[in-house]
Amino acid sequence: MIATVATEGDVVIKNTIPKHMESLIGKLKEMGAEIEVENDQIHVKGHKPFKATNVKTMPYPGFPTDLQPPLAALMMIAEGESTVNESIFENRFEFISELKRMGANANVFDQTCVIRGVPKLFSAQVTAPDLRAGAALVIAGLVADGETTIRDIHYIDRGYENFEENLRNLGAKIKRVNQD
DSSP states (O other): OHHHHHTTOEEEEOSOOGGGGHHHHHHHHHTTOEEEEETTEEEEEOOSOOBOOEEEBOSTTSBOGGGHHHHHHHHTTSBSEEEEEOOSOTTTTTTHHHHHTTTOEEEEETTEEEEEOOSOOBOOEEEOOSHHHHHHHHHHHHHSBSOOEEEOTHHHHHHSTTHHHHHHHTTOOOOOOOOO
8 A cells, every 4th residue: 555655556455454454544645645445445546745744653453563664665755744653663763774875864763763755765775674674665666766776685575475576567667686
């Protein structure tokens, strides 16, 4: 859902339990996404401008900590100032330095990240420090100008089966490259 919004896509996600996604749906709507829920499917449309928002991670049914890095990637290109307060895990902002290499404007203060949206992200060679951060870097790479290379993708492989193939099937320009 976050990648769809970030890339200004239009996707219907079927066989879901929308109630489990209510906190994410709420935040994406705050940011300007069009989302329609019907039975077991979610229709997501993204379009600029994205609006800044604030999020605090919480146990279910609050905002999930696992979605914090991907949402932060979207916040990087939203108009205005967003904040992310990570109340579940320490050191969950290691990926911010990688996003900054792509032109993001963000600063971490203890368990809070303050993000000032930029008009564009730019390609860079970045490293995925963990699974969720890897997903965030893929989202940032999809919206960045130029070609982004993400290293240490074994984290992404561990959590997302056929990730690049699934994204390609949705129209993403993404490929796996062996770098020995």
